[in-house]
Amino acid sequence: MMKSSTSHQKNILNTVICVLPDNRPVTSLQLVEEFEKCPINFQPINKTYDQDQDADLWREKMLIGKRTTRYLCQSKSEGLPGYIVETLKIINEKEIIPGGFSQLTRTADTEQKAWRKKQLVYRLTKKSSAKQAVTDIILCSRMRQAPDGFTLAGDINGILVCFKKSPVPHRPSPSIPLRNINDLEKTIENLKLQALFQSQDHEYVQLSSSYNLSPKRAAPKPFMYSTGTMYVHTDVEGVPFLLNPGLKQYNTHVSKHHFSSIGSTTVNGS
Template sequence: MRELYNALPDDRPITTLCVVEDLNKCPANFTAVSRTHDQDIDADLYKDGFFKRVTRYICHSKVAGYLGYVVEEIQVVHDKESCPSGYTPISTTMDTNQKAFKKKLICFKAVPKNVAKQVVTDIIVLSSSKIAPEGFTLAGEMNGLCLCYKRTTATSPGSPPGSSAASLPYQVGPHGEASDRRPSQGSGRLYPGVERPSRPAPAPPVGGGGAAAPLHNPYSSGGAAAADTYEASHSALYQVPFVLNKKYTNTHGAVREPTPSTPYKSAQLVESEYYYSFSLEQDVLPN
């Protein structure tokens, strides 16, 4: 089963990138691109020196990096050029803290997942071809090798593949919440905007009038302050007053008229009052 799982394509978004000098020192939760996609040879992105071999391998992770961020795009730029706005340069190796490359620089753009339009899901290196395979985008050339990445449309958490916020029938804010903007007249959209309350919920009554006691929080052991903190962040009924209907109480809080009760019915009484034989339905069924 694990072999089958590993054979399936991993379409999770890449969350961060790094460069290492030694493949054996690839960080935990990272995957090194060690072989080229087209010829299955060493995917070293560094040009060897005169006296010793220097190696550089690009690695990617789908769990590390800043929480909630995903890689949206990758570019290879000349080291004399400034890194594009919003991009992060990979200037040093992760394992040895040496300069990553000469004359070239790999930069990637990481954005919050809930605002990403497209996400990078795979990275490959080409040794002979200069054209990115179908479904991949060419990021640039590194010492005769081509760095390519695969992008797919971003999906919100819990949504099926291929869905996006743009396909929702109502407005969605930048952090996934419903938009506060009112719809234009006659827009015809379903749930075009969620109106937020103009004032906070009323405070619970101080006392009298049949007011119920405050909600008890069994998970809090830090006193009233901790209970208020828990209920304010977890309870949908926080600050909702609980009082008895006024028609059942007088001005002094005493019960004015009896509360209506539901008459008890035995199983035999219920059976006799509501029994139905379904004989008509059975007669019309085909034999």
């Protein structure tokens, strides 16, 4: 009872998702044996587009025992980063895979053989260089041609596999404001000037003719020293002066004779 309720809720969710428009590119594909065990971030295609019937791709009649089933799952967020599914193709099970295409060899939930008689292959391409990508996949059980807006990939055991391709949107480069451009030009010019100065090997600076060599203010006058106040140190400093005792007996005589001679001297014409 619980399993039936969960399955019903997933079917409702899948129906709502199919109704809502989603033009994002398909990025990855998986195949499962039970659509309830679809990998996370994948959506199972378990109902046909035209009849709303079981979209099993194995479609082998079993009278006794468990029925084998295969369900295709698609994702728009998982897979190889930066790559999207560009196109789909149906080939025979033992046919050589075309160049550039990938295949699903095992079921994601039970690791069982993926296909019987026919198989689906897909081609990945870089999103940055892609012009168009697969944006939706539908399965049809009654229609013999793809509905409007879809491309027929082929037939797998009576089920038509159709896909829609849409242009891949590419975001334009953000425009740079004029003010930022002017600031960038000034920065580049400053870098050029710095590189020019650093590349010069001169050890001097070349001055322009308008450069003023005179100082902006007069130099201060030098401090003047007076030699009269300078303290002079000699080798006889601190030694007392004494007259030789042998000269003392001549001291009085010499002095008297000296002064008497000076006093008797006359100047002519006075």
